[in-house]
Amino acid sequence: MPDLLVKLYDLPEIESASQFATRTGITIRRAISPEKHVVTDWVQQTFNEAWKSECEIAFARSPISCLLAIEQSQLIGFACYDVTMKGFFGPTGVDKQARGKGIGKTLLLHALHSMKQEGYGYAIIGGAGPVEFYAKWCDAIPIEGSEPGIYRGVLKRP
Secondary structure (H helix, E strand, O other): OOOEEEEHHHOOOOOOHHHHHHHHOEEEEEOOHHHHHHHHHHHHHHOOHHHHHHHHHHHHOOOOOEEEEEEOOEEEEEEEEOOOOOOEEEEEEEOHHHOOOOHHHHHHHHHHHHHHHOOOOEEEEOOOOOHHHHHHHHOOEEOOOOOOHHHOOOOOOO
8 A cells, every 4th residue: 555645735625524513413623632542442443453553642742633523422433643654644544334424535634634734735645545535535646666665664463
């Protein structure tokens, strides 16, 4: 899976979080520190331990660089940035039962717009799985020679 490059100065307009909530009943917002244990435990249970580690770094940043999708007081999705490396988007994920509602796209675009507001001109999506998804929603393009890129030699449990 290659890394992808996104021009933050050329992002599509986004539906506001309040408009999205009115339309779908799903709240998109930045995480706050008392939620760290809930969010990171959910990320590990729903996805994996490595993403939990990355998500923990998001809570060490100021502002916290983790956005959440919440439906009826339940966490159903997340998106982090500036955790694997500065300027990197991800990890991100949506619970399998909640997919198909535009949550992933909304988290992606809100996170990328946050990165732009924080002064980045470009974002890198590291080891992007669904390349077509990112190309469609933010015109992400593959970075030649980026596989495995920074993930080369990453430690894993035996």
